Amino acid sequence: MQSADxxxxxxxxxxxxxxxxxxVHNMEQTILLPSLLRxxxxxxxxxxxxxxxxxxxYEYYLLLKAIKNTVESGLIAHDDVKAKSHATLxxxxxPLLEAELEALFxxxxxxxxxxxxxxxxxxxxxxxxxLDIVGISR
Amino acid sequence: MQSADxxxxxxxxxxxxxxxxxxVHNMEQTILLPSLLRxxxxxxxxxxxxxxxxxxxYEYYLLLKAIKNTVESGLIAHDDVKAKSHATLxxxxxPLLEAELEALFxxxxxxxxxxxxxxxxxxxxxxxxxLDIVGISR
Numbered sequence: 326m327q328s329a330d331x332x333x334x335x336x337x338x339x340x341x342x343x344x345x346x347x348x349v350h351n352m353e354q355t356i357l358l359p360s361l362l363r364x365x366x367x368x369x370x371x372x373x374x375x376x377x378x379x380x381x382x383y384e385y386y387l388l389l390k391a392i393k394n395t396v397e398s399g400l401i402a403h404d405d406v407k408a409k410s411h412a413t414l415x416x417x418x419x420p421l422l423e424a425e426l427e428a429l430f431x432x433x434x435x436x437x438x439x440x441x442x443x444x445x446x447x448x449x450x451x452x453x454x455x456l457d458i459v460g461i462s463r
Numbered sequence: 464m465q466s467a468d469x470x471x472x473x474x475x476x477x478x479x480x481x482x483x484x485x486x487v488h489n490m491e492q493t494i495l496l497p498s499l500l501r502x503x504x505x506x507x508x509x510x511x512x513x514x515x516x517x518x519x520x521y522e523y524y525l526l527l528k529a530i531k532n533t534v535e536s537g538l539i540a541h542d543d544v545k546a547k548s549h550a551t552l553x554x555x556x557x558p559l560l561e562a563e564l565e566a567l568f569x570x571x572x573x574x575x576x577x578x579x580x581x582x583x584x585x586x587x588x589x590x591x592x593x594l595d596i597v598g599i600s601r
Contacts (some may be wrong), residue, residue, distance in 0.1 A: 336535040388565055395572070401477040426585070428525055432577045434533070436571035444564060 335415050338434060341441040342396050349393040352386070356455045359386050365458065374444035382454060396441075476572060479579040480534050486586040487531040490524070496592045497524050503596065520592060527586050534579075 348370070380388070385456035495499070500520035518526070 331574070339537045392565065392568055395568075399477045407569055426578060426582060427530065430530055430533075430582065433571050433574035433578055436567070436574055440568045441563060447523065447564070 328388050338438050341445075342437050345396055345445045345448070346393055348445045348452075352389065352448045352452045352455075355452050356386065358459075359383060361458055362386055362451075362455065365454070382451060385451060387445070389444065389451065392444060392462050403404075464500065472510065476576050476579075479576050479583075483534060483579045483586070486583045486590075487527050490586045490590045490593075493590050494524065496597075497521060499541045499596055500524055500589075500593065502552070503592070510601055512571065521590060523589055530582060 360383070363384075365382040367380060367382060367385060498521065501525075503520040505518060505520060505523060
């Protein structure tokens with residue numbers, strides 16, 4: 326998927342968003358019985374430090390699908406139901422929001438890119454886990 | 464997830480990015496002699512609280528053009544020269560980066576959207592200021 330150019334460490338936000346959609350699409354196509362993921366904890370994931378340990382794989386599956394919908398619609402709800410969950414982030418950032426716009430632009434662009442890459446990996450991991458559960462290895 | 468409600472306050476990141484490109488394009492078409500902006504301070508701008516007061520209008524003009532290039536190419540440089548300037552942001556955010564990915568996704572998506580809207584307004588203001596300087600009012 327990565328071309329020669331990509332090796333030079335260039336990364337496109339568009340591409341990251343598309344890669345995520347593809348990973349979730351593949352996950353949806355593979356996971357025919359999502360209910361098998363219920364009550365399976367995430368904590369045997371080697372790179373789950375950033376994961377919410379209170380969620381099971383089924384909840385993760387739903388979350389990844391919901392984020393895909395937001396990514397594909399491109400819509401941002403101003404009175405987002407998720408607003409509360411990032412209230413802490415905003416509080417911490419408040420003094421910095423007055424900082425220079427350029428830094429803020431790069432910060433959010435890079436941030437969104439990084440989150441998309443992590444979410445893509447999560448979708449791929451979840452797909453692999455499902456295949457393990459149903460006893461199919463590839 | 465969002466339907467009729469969303470229509471009232473729906474916003475698309477794609478649209479915000481496109482609006483910014485258009486505003487800067489218009490600014491470039493209007494400002495035929497950018498050097499006239501040299502040494503003109505930004506501080507008579509009513510909504511410049513967030514502006515970097517050490518910059519003159521000419522530097523702002525160059526900054527807005529540079530950000531447009533990044534927006535249009537969609538490329539993110541990993542070893543960004545701007546990295547240092549948002550090191551503070553990262554330091555403050557470090558404990559929160561381990562937080563749930565979903566909140567982080569919404570935070571950066573909303574953040575990028577807000578920054579683009581502010582930058583679009585800055586480009587429009589700068590274009591107006593130039594017209595004031597050359598004595599053309601519209």
